[in-house]
Every structure is written in C-alpha cells, then in structure tokens.
Amino acid sequence: MEDFFTHHASGPLDFARVPALLAGLDGPDLLRAGRLLARLTPGDVPDARTCTIAVTGQGTLAPLIPALAGELARHGLLARTTVGQFGGYLTELADPASEIYAAKADLTLCVLDAQTVFDEVPVPWRPADVEAVFTAKLATLENLIGRFEKAGGGTLVLNTLPLPHRFTAQLVDHRSRAQLGAVWREATARLLRLGEEHPGVVVLDLDPLIAEGIAVDEPRFRSYAGLHLSEPLLARYAREIGHLGRGVAGTTKKVLVLDLDGTTWGGVLGEDGQDGVRVDGAFRDFQRVIKQIGSQGVLLAVASKNDAEPVARMLRDHEGMTLREDDFVRVTANWRPKHDNLTVLADDLNLGVDSFVFVDDSPGECGLVRRELPGVSVVQVDVEPALHVGKLLRDGWFDVRELTVEDGKRVTKYRDELVRKDFLDSFDSIEQYLKELEVRVVLAEADAQQVPRVSQLTLRTNQFNLTTTRLQQPQVQAMLDNPQWTVLTIASSDRFGDNGLVGVLFARRDGTTVHLDNFVLSCRVFSRGIEQACLSALLGRAKAEGATEVLAAYRPTAKNGKVAGLYPRYGFAEAGEGLFRHDLADIVEVPDHLHLEQR
Amino acid sequence: MKTLDEFVGLVRTELGLPLTDGDARRTFDELPGWDSVYLLTVLTLLERRTGKQVSLPAMLEAGSLEQIYTLAAAA
Numbered sequence: 001m002e003d004f005f006t007h008h009a010s011g012p013l014d015f016a017r018v019p020a021l022l023a024g025l026d027g028p029d030l031l032r033a034g035r036l037l038a039r040l041t042p043g044d045v046p047d048a049r050t051c052t053i054a055v056t057g058q059g060t061l062a063p064l065i066p067a068l069a070g071e072l073a074r075h076g077l078l079a080r081t082t083v084g085q086f087g088g089y090l091t092e093l094a095d096p097a098s099e100i101y102a103a104k105a106d107l108t109l110c111v112l113d114a115q116t117v118f119d120e121v122p123v124p125w126r127p128a129d130v131e132a133v134f135t136a137k138l139a140t141l142e143n144l145i146g147r148f149e150k151a152g153g154g155t156l157v158l159n160t161l162p163l164p165h166r167f168t169a170q171l172v173d174h175r176s177r178a179q180l181g182a183v184w185r186e187a188t189a190r191l192l193r194l195g196e197e198h199p200g201v202v203v204l205d206l207d208p209l210i211a212e213g214i215a216v217d218e219p220r221f222r223s224y225a226g227l228h229l230s231e232p233l234l235a236r237y238a239r240e241i242g243h244l245g246r247g248v249a250g251t252t253k254k255v256l257v258l259d260l261d262g263t264t265w266g267g268v269l270g271e272d273g274q275d276g277v278r279v280d281g282a283f284r285d286f287q288r289v290i291k292q293i294g295s296q297g298v299l300l301a302v303a304s305k306n307d308a309e310p311v312a313r314m315l316r317d318h319e320g321m322t323l324r325e326d327d328f329v330r331v332t333a334n335w336r337p338k339h340d341n342l343t344v345l346a347d348d349l350n351l352g353v354d355s356f357v358f359v360d361d362s363p364g365e366c367g368l369v370r371r372e373l374p375g376v377s378v379v380q381v382d383v384e385p386a387l388h389v390g391k392l393l394r395d396g397w398f399d400v401r402e403l404t405v406e407d408g409k410r411v412t413k414y415r416d417e418l419v420r421k422d423f424l425d426s427f428d429s430i431e432q433y434l435k436e437l438e439v440r441v442v443l444a445e446a447d448a449q450q451v452p453r454v455s456q457l458t459l460r461t462n463q464f465n466l467t468t469t470r471l472q473q474p475q476v477q478a479m480l481d482n483p484q485w486t487v488l489t490i491a492s493s494d495r496f497g498d499n500g501l502v503g504v505l506f507a508r509r510d511g512t513t514v515h516l517d518n519f520v521l522s523c524r525v526f527s528r529g530i531e532q533a534c535l536s537a538l539l540g541r542a543k544a545e546g547a548t549e550v551l552a553a554y555r556p557t558a559k560n561g562k563v564a565g566l567y568p569r570y571g572f573a574e575a576g577e578g579l580f581r582h583d584l585a586d587i588v589e590v591p592d593h594l595h596l597e598q599r
Numbered sequence: 600m601k602t603l604d605e606f607v608g609l610v611r612t613e614l615g616l617p618l619t620d621g622d623a624r625r626t627f628d629e630l631p632g633w634d635s636v637y638l639l640t641v642l643t644l645l646e647r648r649t650g651k652q653v654s655l656p657a658m659l660e661a662g663s664l665e666q667i668y669t670l671a672a673a674a
Contacts, residue, residue: 036615039632062636220655221639231639
C-alpha cells in the first residue's frame with residue numbers, strides 16, 4: 001500500500017489524499033512528513049485550503065514549523081507559518097507593524113514557558129519574588145492582548161507555563177516549595193481566565209499534555225539552543241493547534257458514529273445474547289465518555305452489523321448500559337455495508353460525510369470506510385477496551401472555541417428533523433407539507449448575546465454559506481459596533497418545535513447601495529421557504545431605507561454548489577465578479593405558508 | 600551506521616533534503632534547504648542510532664555533515 005513518503009517521492013502531491021496518508025503516522029514519522037510538508041508553497045498544491053499561523057514567544061520556536069505542517073495536514077490544511085524573532089513576543093505583539101501582525105494570521109501563537117518568568121527573577125529568590133514577576137507578566141500580557149484586539153486580527157493562542165522540578169527543587173524546605181507551587185498555580189489560573197474575558201484569546205492548558213508523560217524541556221537544547229520547551233512537547237502542542245485550525249477552517253466534526261460489538265460493549269450480541277455481552281469496566285468508561293461528548297452538541301449514531309430488534313432491546317432494557325436509544329439521533333443495525341449506512345445517515349441529517357467520525361474495532365470495517373468514504377475520520381480501536389477512550393480522545397475531533405445555547409439542544413433538534421422527514425413522507429405534495437408544517441420565522445438585528453452563535457454559524461455552515469466568510473467572535477462584534485453593517489439573525493420554529501437561531505444575513509450600506517456580503521442558513525432548515533422570506537424582507541428593508549440596489553456576493557466552494565443559483569432565482573441579475581444585482585423594482589414575496597416577523 | 604555515506608543517507612531520508620554523498624564536505628551554508636535548527640534533529644537521530652551521547656556545543660561548532668559524523672564516531 002502506498003504511504004505518505006512514497007506518494008510524496010513520486011510527486012506531484014495530491015493534497016486531498018494527505019489526511020488519509022498521514023492517518024497512521026505519529027511521533028518522529030509525522031515530524032518527518034511535516035518537514036516535507038513545511039516546504040510546500042500554495043503554488044505547489046493550489047487546491048489546498050490554507051491556515052496562516054504566526055508564531056511568537058520566548059524561546060526557539062522554529063521546530064514548531066514542521067510539527068504544525070504535519071498536524072494541520074492531518075486535517076487537510078496547508079499551514080503557512082511565520083516565526084518571529086527569538087524572545088521577541090513583547091515587541092512583536094506590541095508593534096502593529098511587526099511581521100507577526102503583517103502575517104494577518106488566522107492563528108497567532110504566543111508560546112510561553114517558565115523561563116518567561118524565571119528570567120526576571122533575581123538570585124537568590126523566594127516564592128514571593130516569583131509571584132511578583134508572574135503578576136507583572138500577567139499585566140503585560142493583558143496589555144498585549146489589548147493591542148492584539150485593537151489590531152483586529154484573528155485568534156491569539158496563549159498557553160500555561162508548566163513548572164519544572166528544577167525550579168521547585170531549588171527551594172530546600174517543603175513549606176516554601178508548596179508555597180511556590182501555590183503562587184504559580186494561582187497565577188496560572190488567572191492566565192487561564194484571560195480566555196474567558198477575551199473572546200479572541202484561547203489559553204491552552206499544557207498540564208494535561210505533560211501529564212501524558214512528555215518532558216517539559218531537554219536541558220542541553222535549552223542551554224545551547226534556547227529551546228525552552230522540548231520538541232515532543234512542541235509537537236503535542238502543535239496537535240492542539242491542528243484542532244483549532246480545523247475550527248477556524250470550519251471543518252469541525254459534528255457526528256460520532258459507533259460500532260457496537262467489540263466497540264461499545266464486549267462480545268457479539270448475536271452470539272452471546274443480551275446477558276452474555278459485557279458492559280462493565282472499560283466498556284462502561286467508554287460509554288460514559290461517549291455520553292459526555294454527546295451532551296455537548298455532537299450527534300451520536302450507531303452503525304452496527306446486527307439485527308435491529310435485539311439491538312433495540314439491548315439499548316432499552318439492559319441494566320448496565322450507560323448509553324440509551326435516546327442518546328442517538330439514529331441507530332442503524334442491519335447487514336448492509338457500513339459505508340452505505342453512513343451515506344444514508346449523512347443525507348438524512350443533511351450533513352456531509354466528512355463531518356463524521358467513525359469508531360470500530362474491526363480493521364476490515366475501518367479499512368472499507370476509509371477507502372469508500374475518505375472524508376470520514378476513522379478511529380480504529382482494538383481488542384483492549386481500556387485503550388478505547390484514549391484512542392477516541394487523542395484527537396480533539398469535536399473541539400470548538402465555545403459552546404452555545406444551541407449545542408445543548410442539537411441532538412433533540414436533529415431527532416425532530418428525522419421526525420419531520422417522516423411527516424413529509426406522509427404528504428402527496430411538498431406545498432401541502434409546508435402548509436401543515438406551520439413555519440414561523442423571526443428576523444431581528446443581532447445583539448451582543450448572539451455573537452457566539454453568529455460566529456459559530458459562519459464557522460460550521462458549509463452548504464448554505466454564500467461566501468464562506470468565516471468570522472471569529474471579535475469580528476462579529478466589530479460588525480455590530482459599526483453602524484454601516486446590519487447583521488440580521490434568523491430564528492425559526494414549526495409545529496415540531498423551536499429550531500433556534502438558524503441563519504444570518506450580513507449586509508453593509510455604502511451610499512445608496514446595500515452590499516449583501518454573506519447569507520448563512522443551517523442545513524437543518526433548507527427548503528422551507530425561509531431563504532425566500534428573508535431575502536424578501538432584506539430587499540424590502542433596503543428599499544424602505546432609500547437604497548437603489550442590493551449587490552449580493554456568491555463565492556463558490558467545494559461545498560456550496562447548491563446555492564449557486566440562489567440569487568438569480570429571486571430576481572437578482574448577474575453583475576460579474578461573483579456579484580448579483582437587484583434593482584429593488586420587483587421584490588419576491590414572502591411565501592404564503594410561512595409567517596414572518598421582523599424585529 | 601558505519602560509513603559517512605550511510606550517515607548522509609540517514610540525514611537525507613529524515614530531513615527530506617536532496618543530499619548527495621558529495622554534500623558531506625560542503626559547509627551548511629552551501630547545502631540547499633539547510634536550516635540550523637536541523638542540527639538538533641540530527642543530534643537526536645545520532646544519539647538514537649548509536650546509543651551514545653554526542654556533545655551539542657561541539658556539534659553547533661561543526662561546519663559540515665562530515666565533521667558531525669567524525670564527532671559522532673569519536674563519541
């Protein structure tokens with residue numbers, strides 16, 4: 001079988017295949033691949049989606065470049081990394097003309113370490129000296145965050161500063177040592193909270209990473225090469241950045257599909273029977289983790305080769321099960337190939353299969369899904385269930401910046417959606433269905449509380465996203481603060497329940513022209529006339545406010561082909577360069593079956 | 600790792616640089632795509648291969664792959 005290195009050597013590189021080729025690589029091999037990937041330019045792989053990263057910090061950070069290239073490529077992203085000067089974070093983040101700001105990066109990494117504090121601690125020192133320096137550092141960091149926010153650029157990633165033994169051990173009495181540990185962690189807690197106070201800031205906690213058994217530094221590399229964090233720790237840090245990159249690119253995974261026999265429980269239900277399968281110990285732990293993930297907006301589903309009835313009974317009746325039928329949006333137990341079942345599920349949920357993570361213990365099933373559906377991320381567990389949790393959580397497949405109110409309700413919403421589908425099947429015509437569905441839409445100006453959800457919609461939505469402009473929270477907030485912009489949120493509900501905030505219109509006034517720069521609508525509510533109602537309202541609003549035209553933008557991507565004809569369908573004429581013009585003479589009406597309220 | 604050519608081959612594979620055997624004697628400035636941070640990677644590789652500690656300050660002073668090989672061989 002071709003591996004990454006033979007594929008790379010035979011050139012030219014097919015970047016779309018890279019995530020699958022890197023799937024089995026880890027440690028030094030992944031770094032080796034990263035060194036090759038780091039030399040690619042966007043010209044070498046024109047189809048690759050890029051993520052720009054600017055790196056600043058305290059020590060030598062060049063080893064991050066190949067690590068980032070490898071980790072980002074695992075998620076289908078080409079990393080374009082700029083590294084600042086050694087120890088240059090203070091000046092680089094303070095100066096809006098620095099190369100760090102010039103990179104206009106999606107992610108700006110400010111990599112800090114214990115040396116950041118101890119370099120300024122006098123010798124001899126006491127815990128109180130460390131506390132004073134750390135406190136001053138935090139004030140400096142807050143100041144730099146302020147400047148970063150003012151410059152209006154992307155996301156700033158900070159990290160906690162692991163405290164190595166070589167510092168604590170310099171204090172000979174245990175009382176002072178404990179005191180140092182306490183002041184260090186108090187300051188660390190304040191550092192972590194900076195992420196709560198500043199929406200554009202993410203603080204990565206390195207403690208759980210070093211708890212996996214990674215050395216914080218390598219003494220010789222530190223002393224002679226200024227490498228304050230070890231290469232393995234930088235590599236592990238880069239993995240976390242890969243997950244953030246996935247979020248920025250809007251390719252976060254949304255669905256977790258589980259196999260049952262050997263994965264969710266021990267044994268084979270069809271052979272061992274309900275009383276014979278094991279749901280205790282490691283399987284119980286695994287189920288608890290799945291339930292926890294499912295509680296945060298990730299859709300859970302089952303794809304199992306089993307008869308449907310015994311599986312339903314097991315999920316309903318077995319006393320030891322943590323996971324129940326209600327935890328899943330869909331339980332598929334049949335004898336069809338799993339990749340077919342995944343495709344059907346994706347269609348029914350109106351999501352792409354590339355938003356799926358699939359867990360199975362059978363190498364055969366995993367291989368088949370990898371081959372047939374390369375976009376699905378496959379987590380192959382093995383015969384040792386105690387390792388299941390680690391294998392699933394090794395990658396932050398579902399990492400997001402922040403949960404929104406919508407996340408907690410997502411499973412219910414998608415389950416409702418599947419019920420709506422059955423309801424649709426009971427009607428002869430789509431018009432009759434829509435009439436009975438009783439769709440209600442509220443179009444309102446966005447307020448500050450909705451900023452996280454608005455940002456999330458631009459990041460998560462791929463199909464009905466007219467220009468796929470991804471917006472972080474500070475960018476959305478800046479639009480709300482700017483009177484030129486009108487950000488309209490779309491909330492919908494129907495006879496089956498509340499859909500929540502499902503879409504956004506981003507409009508900008510320039511003289512007598514209104515620019516509709518983006519229109520985003522969740523795939524859950526397609527084909528109900530909501531888009532027509534919202535465009536009708538927006539055009540009516542523009543006309544009422546004295547505008548003479550609306551210029552709407554469409555930028556094609558691999559995913560948004562289904563909305564290529566949206567604007568022409570509702571009376572816009574092609575105006576070139578991806579723009580569509582509406583002269584406001586003949587405005588499409590709000591569909592009869594739907595009730596629209598404007599606030 | 601018994602010969603200089605074998606060492607150059609190892610560096611070529613690990614760093615993915617298009618090195619020829621003759622490049623061992625060229626200074627690092629003359630090697631296409633070379634970056635000083637690669638010295639740390641090479642040190643890690645050498646120590647993993649030979650099981651012996653190589654002096655990092657001495658390596659940082661070395662001017663070519665051949666000099667590094669000599670250092671490692673003497674370790």
